[in-house]
Amino acid sequence: MLLGFVLILSIYLGLELISKVPSTLHTPLMSGANAISGIALVGALVLSQDGQLQTTLAFLAVFFASINVFGGYLVTNRMLKMFKKK
Amino acid sequence: MDFAIDIPTLQNITYIISSVLFITGIKMLGKESTAVKGNFLSAVAMFIAVGITCIGLVNPIVLFSGILLGAIIGSFIALKVKMTSIPEMVALFNGFGGLATFLIAWSEFNNGPDSFFQSALVMFTLAIGGITFTGSLIAYGKLSEKINIAKTSIITKIFTTIFYISLAFLLYSVFITPLLIPTFEFFTVLLVLVLLGGIGFVLPIGGGDMPVVISLLNSFSGIAAAFAGLLLFNNVLIVAGSLVGASGLILTVIMAKAMNRSISNILFVGYASSSPSSSSEEQGEINPISVSDAYLILENASSVLIVPGYGMAVAQAQHTVRELGELLEENGTDVKYGIHPVAGRMPGHMNVLLAEANVSYDVLAEPDDVNPTMDVVDVAVVIGANDVVNPSATEEPGSPIYGMPIIEVHNARTVFVLKRSMSSGFAGVQNPLFFKSNTRMLFGDAKESISGLVSEFKD
Secondary structure (H helix, E strand, O other): OHHHHHHHHHHHHHHHHHOOOOHHHHHHHHHHHHHHHHHHHHHHHOOOOOHHHHHHHHHHHHHHHHHHHHHHHHHHHHHHHHOOOO | OOOOOOHHHHHHHHHHHHHHHHHHHHHHHOOOOOHHHHHHHHHHHHHHHHHHHOOOOOOHHHHHHHHHHHHHHHHHHHHHOOHHHHHHHHHHHHHHHHHHHHHHHHHHHHOOOOOHHHHHHHHHHHHHHHHHHHHHHHHHHHHOOOOOOOOOOHHHHHHHHHHHHHHHHHHHHHHOHHHOOOOOOHHHHHHHHHHHHHHHHHOOOOHHHHHHHHHHHHHHHHHHHHHHHHHHOOHHHHHHHHHHHHHHHHHHHHHHHHOOOOHHHHHHHOHHHOOOOOOOOOOOOOOEOOHHHHHHHHHHOOEEEEEEOHHHHHHOOHHHHHHHHHHHHHOOOEEEEEOOOOOOOOOOHHHHHHHHOOOOHHHEEOHHHHHHHHHHOOEEEEEOOOHHHOOHHHHOOOOOOOOOOOOOHHHOOEEEEEEOOOOOOOOOOOOHHHHOOOEEEEEOOHHHHHHHHHHHHHO
16 A cells, blocks of 8 residues: 555656656657666566576566666767757 | 664665655756756666665576676667667667566566455556557657558558457456456466557557657556556655656657647547548649749848758758758858657657757747747748648648647748648648748758758858
8 A cells, every 4th residue: 555655646746847848858858767667677686586487587577677777878868968058 | 683784674775765866867857957967867776776676686697697688788779879760769668668567567477466456466567568568669660660551451450459459358357357267378368468459559650649659658668667666565666667657648748739639539549530621622822942042032031940840850951951050140140940849750859850960959949939929030941841830720720730739930921841742741631831922842852952052052
């Protein structure tokens, strides 16, 4: 139940935080948020590994979440570096 | 008494710190001056959350090799990709995040969920993760133009049907199977169905609606991560996932508003079904113009508004456009760029392209900023944009795009429209702008036309 509480409050917080974004930042925000969704990596790391199938699933989950994390942050950073004021 | 701090407590404390950093990071990502720092903070948050989780791993060699391999491939793609293919890259990474949560849910199901709530959560996480994965792959294919299947084709219809079946089967699995003793492999069926369903979710959605789909899929991957957090009793997953879910939702709403359509209309109806009531086949005189005549007008203009659209992305004309902008400025002309939120194929697509070409972001203006002063603009140059400058949206109540906020270039003194041919835009609506008396059509490839103008300026 407590976790449900955390879920609702975080969604509400997120909606409040990001409500006004300049359109210049739409893509970086999307790509930065996308990198954050790679947090699934933390979940993938604690999966049980009893047996061949479970170990394979854990490995694949870790692998794909890592692509998301590293790729996401680097692309966002590259993109943000291009935005500059003259 | 045991004074040693146990590992779970230490991890939970670190997760709190990490959550705070994520929140601060995403907040800073929403402002131009702090965005780079915000992204860095959220990367730090990710790093410490992952780092503390690595204490006491069951099978570290397998997992570390997974991280290493993912890091190498992810970094390679991210550093190699051309800036123009950012939309499809974001879609691809997003899909991998969805796939990870899909696999997490699968693994949790194999552990045997011990309550109705747990098993319901497993299936919802599986469904959202799976739909995000294959949906993003289709979005990737559409954006990189590897997949080109018409909305009306039989393949699209089959997959759309599977999408609805997968939703029905999901509800069946969640609510009915716990009451029965499952006599068949319903979970295996669900695994396959949600993956196929994701294809059917995105396949019928057209290119111009892609900004909405991409933001929505982005939101889904966050929600899936948050659900996985509920499943694994992990707070940082819930907080970070919810933030992504919320930011994706906000972007989705912004995009839908910019098209004046509801989200469900975009996802499930599309433009095709809005009846072709165009009795107002507004045909009229088209005024073509040559590059050298266009140059003469531009040279004497004191203010110019450039309005790019997807056509600029296709023609890869952003660098040439920037060059033209600079030459105009040297000539004493006030140059601004009018950027419509849904121009292009993802949120902020035009901003990224122009930033790549080194256009300063303070000359990029939103429709609300340029519309009130449109009547003092000497020349509005429309480059490969169509629906976002279609005056029907303000003048013709019967039009399918009526009510959509547009950049009102038709109020400028002169409008140049750079266009390949007279075909209509994504919405399939004829554009009366082309027939206005102040409009001049500059036919041909956008990049060639602009290079033509650039060389005229240089001579």
